[in-house]
Amino acid sequence: MxxxxxxxxxxxxxxxxxxxxxxxxxxxxxxxxxxxxxxxxxxxxxxxxxxxxxxxxxxxxxxxxxxxxxxxxxxxxxxxxxxxxxxxxxxxxxxxxxxxxxxxxxxxxxxxxxxxxxxxxxxxxxxxxxxxxxxxxxxxxxxxxxxxxxxxLRVRRPDALSRSLVGTGFGYAPERRARQAEVLVDVLPRVRDIRRIGSAAIDLCLLAEGALDLYYERGLNPWDLAAGALVAAEAGAWVGGLHGRGPGAAMTVAGATPVVTELVRLLEDADADRPEDGARG
CATH class of the missing domain: 3.30.540.10 (Fructose-1,6-Bisphosphatase, subunit A, domain 1)
Incomplete structure (x- = not known):
């Protein structure tokens, strides 16, 4: 907007x-x-x-x-x-x-x-x-x-999803963690590797400078992504969610086109933004 x-x-x-x-x-x-x-x-x-x-x-x-x-x-x-x-x-x-x-x-x-x-x-x-x-x-x-x-800064533009280093993070509610583990099983075999650093803000900035190729995470609060998402976007990344939505708690995905589009499709196919019983956000 x-x-x-x-x-x-x-x-x-x-x-x-x-x-x-x-x-x-x-x-x-x-x-x-x-x-x-x-x-x-x-x-x-x-x-x-x-x-x-x-x-x-x-x-x-x-x-x-x-x-x-x-x-x-x-x-x-x-x-x-x-x-x-x-x-x-x-x-x-x-x-x-x-x-x-x-x-x-x-x-x-x-x-x-x-x-x-x-x-x-x-x-x-x-x-x-x-x-x-x-x-x-x-x-x-x-x-x-x-x-x-x-x-x-400018984002790295990987030539394939299979050769992309992907950052992510995990929530704190047990139900969310279990669902995120299921999604990870779908994602991990299709990418170069996964990194879990523990700070969404730093993840997004590492993406902006090319130290990560792609990033996704469910459950981010506004303060988790506000500055980092702008850094990534101004470095040339696409930043959004799934099913045409913007970034937010349901899902945040970032990376350079066209490969980020493949990650979005993979996450949509995995139903990665499906609500979990008992999980928050």
Missing amino acids: DVEIDVDVEALRALARSLACEAGALVRDGRPERVEVAATKSSDVDPVTDMDRAAEALLRRRLAEERPDDAILGEEGDDVPGTSGLTWVLDPIDGTVNYVYGVASYAVSVAVVAGPPDPGRWTALAGCVHSVVDGRTWTAARGGGAERDGRP
Whole structure:
């Protein structure tokens, strides 16, 4: 969905980068030797830490100072209404399980969108994904391209699905995991290999720079994909869902055409977006 709104997307990109890097420094410098789980969300294996909450609080404070008229949609706090038509979509730690265990793939994701807070209907304007451990920083602005640390990005264009490295992820509800395993049985024999990194935001950015050929995942929340999907799209990827729908909780698929079309067809044939009894999202 395209929304006409008069904004400086490069200024929004710069602000998203500044916010993500500042929150990333907090997450990196404040990580204790042993991380304690403060609570759980969708299941008892879906953790929230004190740092998730602290990093999002920092982002919300900065946005209240810099963009007080904008709305906020965050993973860990209450939604904040706005009057400008813009919404900031925040994931303070994408890859919290990796953060808890000290696995070096977790990121701060900050994006700003126009329109409804729904990935299938909004227009993403700018975003940043900051990899906390190694400092890699991906940014994008609508119509302005995608970059990693100032270097322009373009997706890899694989010549066949069978020679494609595919990223994916798994949900937390047991019913969803069981169904995702069934789909994986259909996908794995038809591709080069599968990677499960544990951060959807980083997956989408790796796709943008050619370190993955394709990506799919069921169950993503708006904050999981807001910035990363824009980075991928601005790097030349097609980003969508199944059966003509946009990206979102039912399914998010990304990659270069025409091979991504084969993956979409494979996932549709596998009924990969079929609801599971007892699973959320």
